[in-house]
Amino acid sequence: MDDKEIFNDFSSILELDKKKRKNKTLGIVLISFSLVTSTLGIIELSGGKGEISDSIGGTFLGAGIISGGVSIPLFNSSRKKKKKRDRLVKKYKMTSNI
Numbered sequence: 001m002d003d004k005e006i007f008n009d010f011s012s013i014l015e016l017d018k019k020k021r022k023n024k025t026l027g028i029v030l031i032s033f034s035l036v037t038s039t040l041g042i043i044e045l046s047g048g049k050g051e052i053s054d055s056i057g058g059t060f061l062g063a064g065i066i067s068g069g070v071s072i073p074l075f076n077s078s079r080k081k082k083k084k085r086d087r088l089v090k091k092y093k094m095t096s097n098i
Helices: 003-048 051-096
Strands: none
Touching: 003 051
């Protein structure tokens, strides 16, 4: 292995780790938002005090479902980046044991 390849691999490891953490953090924030808004929407809908209450409850529930749906690809992307990063790290762990 030459120095340029090692440098590129280590740069990739750092970049993949940064993107992984960013996606996972955003996924956690969105799933938390999803749980809160869905719960508020269900509570508002079950109260059933009129048309406005139903509209607000439906809006909250819809926002919760959408944000939960958006968080799933973020978690998947984070997992893929972790696997790719781990493969590069493993490559250098194997060579450093020699």
